[in-house]
Amino acid sequence: MDTKDTGLALKLAVEAGDLQQVRRLLESGADANFQEQQNGWSPLHSAVQRDRADLVKLLLAHCADPCLRKHNGATALIIAGIEGNVQVLQLLLDAGADVNERDLHGFTALMEAAGRGHVEALRFLHSRGAQVNMARDPPTERQALRQGGATALMDAAEGGHVEAVRALLEMGAEVAARDLRLRGALEHALLKGPEERAEDTVRLLLHHGADVNARDAEGKTPLILAVEKRRRLGLVRLLLEQGHVDLDSKDHEGRTALQVAVELGLGEVARLLCHKGARVDYCDLVANAINNYDNDLARFLLGQGAPEPAPPPTPTWRPRSLRWGRALSRLHGSNRKLINKLKICPDKEYKIADTPGGGVYLGLLEDQEVAVKVFVQGSECAGRELSALKSGQDSSRLVTLLACESHEANLYVCMTLCEWTLEEFLEHRPQPAQGDEDKWARQVLHSVFEAVRELHLQRAHAHQDLQPQNILIDAAHGIRLADFDQSVQLAEPAKVTQAVRTDLQALGRLVVYMLLKGDVPFEQLSAMHHRKVWRLCPERETRDLTRCLLTPQQAQEHPLGSLLGHPFFWEWQSRYRTLRNVGNESDIKRCNLRGAIVQLLRLEPSERSLSFTQWTSKVDSCVLGQMNNFYKNKPHLCYTDSVQDLLRFIRNIGEHIDEDCNREMKARLGDPAVYFLRTFPDLLMHVYKRLQHSEFRRHFPQLPLPAGPGVLEMEVPGGQALGADP
Structure with a gap:
């Protein structure tokens, strides 16, 4: 058998728990540090996972490396923390394992032991130097999503392991420590702790000074979280027993614990909060109770001084959008809960477009019609989108950022609502006769070039995803550039960098796409070599312009500003x-x-x-x-x-x-x-x-094209002129 075969046989023998076979293989030269390819498990990892101290001792005696890592960065010691076997932990530490070593997600053996309630293992690891207050340090991409930063105390509290929580507090665990979402052990116990042990865990943490008025990254206090997660009445009562609890604290959506209780139909909790003195003189508490068919609660709230529900709005509102008007009317008349000033319903009926992060939906921002792009809060895509939209003054060439709202883990970016994508519109517009001048296509392309030039020079960003679906037509017949979640910021706006060249090459293909009337899909053009794209050009001016855009050397010599005066754009x-x-x-x-x-x-x-x-x-x-x-x-x-x-x-x-x-x-x-x-x-x-x-x-002409609306005046599907008043 070769080294690989004997190593695999050794691992299988360990997994089978066959001590004699493991000894025979080791004595015959089997590699104690063999690792299988899929996940990087070694014989030592498997022995620890199976809680076999005898196998661990034998493998270590044959030079098994206690610091060897699986593909996820876990060592034998971290796996031993999961199992909680003190004897195995001691063998590994005596062999040279680092008591504070982390896997790729930031977990230590102490954290793993805490999350499973292994009290003796916790005490032993602490005696060998384990850092009680070490926080999880995950990869950068997870930190961007505010994932990570938890401590062993938070893990124990989340698991409802009361004795482990007690032991960690005795070791000096900081009850005030917060993770990247600004949540401490108390919040972890409230959010995920087992129902049957949550009260004991919460009581212990409160006894050791946990802050009952702390606010997490969404502005939620422990009281709001306890109500929101529909915990037992006893757990809410336990929090209310803290004399200094702020009953009327609001989260970032402006909701209090009472409002959450009413919205979720938690009548007993709502009554308890009112009896403790929670304010009832704001928001639509009574209307929410009625919507939940809880008339008893509605009458109770009215008796506590809550205002009568506001009368239904008069039917004076009319949508401006022709394409989205019916859906917007239904959204306006719905009882959707507002996210601050935004009404949105993330259903298929209201979806405008799909995106990798979550989609684009119709929305109403204080009755203003908007397009709402949904992101995971803190994601890189959201950061790039906002960076580009906030980088300059409002523009008629780019979609306008109107507001940003956050709710739970999502960010809602509200922008100009447009009627069509360029791809959709091109499918329905009447085409010029063969050989006739296509003024419309040149006017659209000139507007797109102007938008990209503004993005590069005034906003110092490159788009990186220019395609017909990301070029929109608004209700005023104007062309607007959209979708900046792949954009990059330019250190030197006037310099033709690789990012700028990417945009220019996309523009070159867009020119050909438009003049071929969309007959060749843009995705197909994007996959073609630039010489093949040139051969598709219907005239010399088009061919020269696309050569300037697609060829890196030509792009360096012909910046976008000068190309706006190219003969291609002349009528x-x-x-x-x-x-x-x-x-x-x-x-x-x-x-x-x-x-x-x-x-x-x-x-x-x-x-x-x-x-x-x-x-x-x-x-x-x-x-x-x-x-x-x-x-x-x-x-x-x-x-x-x-x-x-x-x-x-x-x-x-x-x-x-x-x-x-x-x-x-x-x-x-x-x-x-x-x-x-x-x-x-x-x-x-x-x-x-x-x-x-x-x-x-x-x-040469100085102003090759007229500016302003009216360029797209034509019939669209349904027989309605684009942008006409309803």
Whole structure:
């Protein structure tokens, strides 16, 4: 047998409790420190778990390592704490185990013994130097969720092990210690202690000075927790016997112990609290009792001075949202308990979208319609979302943070309610005819580019999850960027970092997605190599823009701000006007071959395949002949196949085509903007590339797109115009 086989045989023999077989294997050279692959158990771990001191002693004598850890970081000593065998604990400590060693979740042997009520083991470990007040130190991701920080005393109290609690207190355990959720041993006993032993545990802790008015991370006192967990009346009475208990303390949701008791239908507890002097002159105590069909309690509360329930609201409220109006009306009329000022019902009927953390739901914030994104309180995703939303002033390009509310372990982030995602809207909008200009797509993309630019430069964040589902359309027809739970903060907003490049590459794919009308799913585009994405681009301007966005070197040279002026965003008439304006330069009109602009526009030998290299053979011959007739007496000005002559030709056509004498010419060409842009699809990009860093860029449009609402005015599912008033 090889080493692995003998090690496995040794572990199996230990698990079977076969002392003689274990001895034979060890004497024949079996590895006492063999560990199985799945969880890292060794023979020593198994011997301790089976509470076999004889096997433990034999293994240690054959060099078993008492400090060897399982995959979860547990050592044999920590497992021995679970079993509580003092003899085994002594063997391990004498062999060199550290009495205060922790597993990966922060547990020590003392904590494990306390959680199971092993009093003798506790006393022994303490005598060997175990730290009674050591707090659990879990991994960072669990600390972010406020998990951890508990002590052995809290573990003993949670298990209802009264004698273990007593022993730890005698050893100097701090009854005032708090875990990361700011809960002490008293709160642990109230929340999870076994019913039959909870009162004895609580009484002992109170006797040793546990603070009956302490507040946890949610603002709850021990009294609120005792009521909330529906404990026996005797346990609540025990807390009330403390003369200094604050009956009217409120948690972070503004609820007192009495309010919790009424909401949960705990009539006896509510009556006891009232008899002890709890206030009844606030909130809807009577209405809550009636909703629970407890009319006796409602009458009792009225007799104690509680106000009459408020009359039902008048039916004047109307939803503004067309898409979500019916669901919002039902939510408004429901009796859902408010979370401070927020009404939300986390049911499928009110869900807007799924998220990894919990979903996005419809909500009402003091009757204002909101979208509510639910997170685990303290999670990294929640922190990233809030960091991005709080990083600057309100913006019409990003969803607006309206409020944050917390309840139990959840955080509710209230934001602008929008009607559609871009993906949903694109499925229903009427598409332009083949070959026609898609102004709507360019306007949407321009708004998205502006939003991302603001996010990068003004808010110093990169989105990291740009996709059609995260681009929303609000009721005012505006585009809003949303979902920042994957965002990262930028140390240098103006620098093109990897995080910024990720956003730019997503924008490049979004451009192609929009112009292909969503026919290729965004997920498929995201998986493609950028060269394959370029090949899908329907025109030269799109291809150049996506190359600038998808290629890291190009992204470094073309920051997002400069790309907002890219010809892609120019409407066709603006593109045509640019060509005319360039053709109106004096050096071009006068055919000055030495002019600066003529030199800049000159074709290189490698560019002979461009569509306009022999342009005179591609334009309408009758129109070209008619235009050359103007130069019968100046043959040197007749049009040739040069770039400058084509631009001069375009300029002259534009200046004279609407004259009465040129009606036939106009009939042949149609709209000159469409004619020239389709005939020479790469001319504009040639002009742009050659002139963009020169003085002649003055001919480029300065405001490529109009701003403001109205861009999305169209019919949507159900025959309603998006954003129209109900």
